[in-house]
Amino acid sequence: MIALGIEGTAWSLSIGVVDEEDVIVLENDPYIPKEGGIHPREASQHHSERLPSLLSRVFEKVDKSSIDVVAFSQGPGMGPCLRVVATAARLLAVKLKKPLVGVNHCLAHVEVGRWKTEAKNPVSLYVSGGNSQVIARRGNRYRVFGETLDIGIGNALDKLARHMGLKHPGGPKIEELAKKGKDYYLLPYVVKGMDFSFSGMVTAAQRLYDSGVAREDVAFSFQETAFAMLTEVTERALAYLDLDEVLLVGGVAANKRLQEMLKIMCGDRGAKFYVPPRELAGDNGAMIAYTGLLMYKHGYQTPIEKSYVRPDFRIEDVEVNWD
Amino acid sequence: MKVHLGGEAEVKILDDVVVKKRVPKRYRIEKLDRELRFRRTKMEAKIISAARRAGVPTPIVLDVEGDTIVMERIYGTPVKNAMSEDISREVGRLTAKLHKANIIHGDITPMNLILSDGRIYFIDFGLAFFDNKVEPMGVDVHVYFESLKASFDDWEKLRDAFIEGYLEEGGKEEVIVRAREIEERGRYVERVNM
Numbered sequence: 380m381i382a383l384g385i386e387g388t389a390w391s392l393s394i395g396v397v398d399e400e401d402v403i404v405l406e407n408d409p410y411i412p413k414e415g416g417i418h419p420r421e422a423s424q425h426h427s428e429r430l431p432s433l434l435s436r437v438f439e440k441v442d443k444s445s446i447d448v449v450a451f452s453q454g455p456g457m458g459p460c461l462r463v464v465a466t467a468a469r470l471l472a473v474k475l476k477k478p479l480v481g482v483n484h485c486l487a488h489v490e491v492g493r494w495k496t497e498a499k500n501p502v503s504l505y506v507s508g509g510n511s512q513v514i515a516r517r518g519n520r521y522r523v524f525g526e527t528l529d530i531g532i533g534n535a536l537d538k539l540a541r542h543m544g545l546k547h548p549g550g551p552k553i554e555e556l557a558k559k560g561k562d563y564y565l566l567p568y569v570v571k572g573m574d575f576s577f578s579g580m581v582t583a584a585q586r587l588y589d590s591g592v593a594r595e596d597v598a599f600s601f602q603e604t605a606f607a608m609l610t611e612v613t614e615r616a617l618a619y620l621d622l623d624e625v626l627l628v629g630g631v632a633a634n635k636r637l638q639e640m641l642k643i644m645c646g647d648r649g650a651k652f653y654v655p656p657r658e659l660a661g662d663n664g665a666m667i668a669y670t671g672l673l674m675y676k677h678g679y680q681t682p683i684e685k686s687y688v689r690p691d692f693r694i695e696d697v698e699v700n701w702d
Numbered sequence: 703m704k705v706h707l708g709g710e711a712e713v714k715i716l717d718d719v720v721v722k723k724r725v726p727k728r729y730r731i732e733k734l735d736r737e738l739r740f741r742r743t744k745m746e747a748k749i750i751s752a753a754r755r756a757g758v759p760t761p762i763v764l765d766v767e768g769d770t771i772v773m774e775r776i777y778g779t780p781v782k783n784a785m786s787e788d789i790s791r792e793v794g795r796l797t798a799k800l801h802k803a804n805i806i807h808g809d810i811t812p813m814n815l816i817l818s819d820g821r822i823y824f825i826d827f828g829l830a831f832f833d834n835k836v837e838p839m840g841v842d843v844h845v846y847f848e849s850l851k852a853s854f855d856d857w858e859k860l861r862d863a864f865i866e867g868y869l870e871e872g873g874k875e876e877v878i879v880r881a882r883e884i885e886e887r888g889r890y891v892e893r894v895n896m
Contacts, residue, residue: 563731611730641729
């Protein structure tokens with residue numbers, strides 16, 4: 380069985396085609412803001428302008444008629460972007476006369492990670508621009524055990540990067556600078572139970588920079604503090620749920636220092652650490668295609684009249700009836 | 703001597719005293735690690751004292767040094783092995799006292815409560831913090847309800863007794879309502895922002 384998936388909840392516009400075994404095609408055409416952060420309307424305009432050509436690129440590589448299921452990211456995400464993606468998916472499904480499956484974006488991150496690593500029943504740390512969550516399965520639902528109380532770690536990194544004169548995406552630039560950092564400055568470390576917050580830390584780091592501290596040291600201090608918070612909450616979830624696998628997913632999963640901290644934590648408590656290949660860790664169409672395929676095989680289908688976008692779609696809302 | 707290895711701390715139970723030491727974490731750099739362990743140890747001792755002043759039985763803190771707290775050992779039975787409606791009602795009263803003092807315990811379960819000489823002691827404040835908002839109080843109550851559900855067949859009666867005690871002692875009704883909502887949304891904390 381072959382599924383096509385369209386992802387476009389925020390800056391990423393991506394189409395993937397998968398079968399049960401592997402990714403067949405993955406094509407990307409991301410929106411890159413000229414300056415500042417992501418503007419939802421501009422991003423959605425980008426998506427609607429580029430979707431047709433992106434789709435043609437995909438169909439140069441796979442035969443249209445081989446597609447069995449059309450999947451799309453139904454939420455969570457930016458409303459205008461979601462609407463473009465949902466409209467395209469509906470049209471395609473009708474045109475191909477194939478079933479449509481609306482997929483939860485967060486669920487897709489976790490499922491593609493389980494598909495492409497050895498992780499079976501992990502605590503997942505999902506870190507991206509807009510989302511930062513600690514997720515684990517309990518019975519027939521995934522549950523969020525901890526999450527950011529304000530902004531996602533990716534947005535926090537972007538905000539700091541912009542303040543220090545660096546362009547979008549800021550995460551990789553902060554990572555590079557941090558490697559050269561030497562002096563650690565304490566920043567607000569906010570963990571409450573299983574939840575955490577980054578906005579106070581961003582403000583404090585911006586002030587540090589304004590007071591003349593070198594960019595390298597600000598970046599270093601920021602990463603060390605923020606990633607320690609994420610690692611601590613992940614460890615708490617492992618202990619609380621008595622699990623022994625950690626899966627790191629989302630765009631920020633590419634950060635080597637975050638990977639290293641989680642690896643050390645896992646090593647010290649005898650847990651295993653997994654991270655999917657980079658192109659499948661960040662937002663991508665293949666994860667939507669794969670999760671759509673999985674759901675379709677387990678009886679899910681989204682009738683057109685129920686394919687409305689869900690900007691606040693939560694992972695807990697999906698009943699999971701597969702292994 | 704018994705040693706318990708929790709997520710954060712190593713707890714040694716000696717004849718008269720309990721020694722709780724926050725262990726270093728290798729994944730975070732030393733300066734931050736030390737700061738966190740020392741700060742949290744100090745905070746825990748402060749919260750234990752605040753809870754006592756609020757009328758909640760806790761072990762007496764005998765010494766705080768760096769990352770280590772030495773406290774009185776409470777001999778008794780874990781509430782898990784002695785649960786009744788009267789006990790759950792008293793847990794409700796004591797939780798209301800904590801909340802009126804803006805103390806969020808963070809882990810109210812029958813394993814963390816000890817019945818000793820007819821009094822119920824709260825023994826572990828390792829996850830506690832100060833907060834005056836309804837949400838964390840709701841989470842506190844929710845965690846207790848979940849632990850009842852996991853351990854007792856008559857958890858509904860025990861839950862209702864807790865609610866009686868909580869309200870009787872001046873705990874806010876909206877906290878109970880919030881605890882129910884948290885259960886319905888199937889998670890612990892409300893998302894503030896995307």
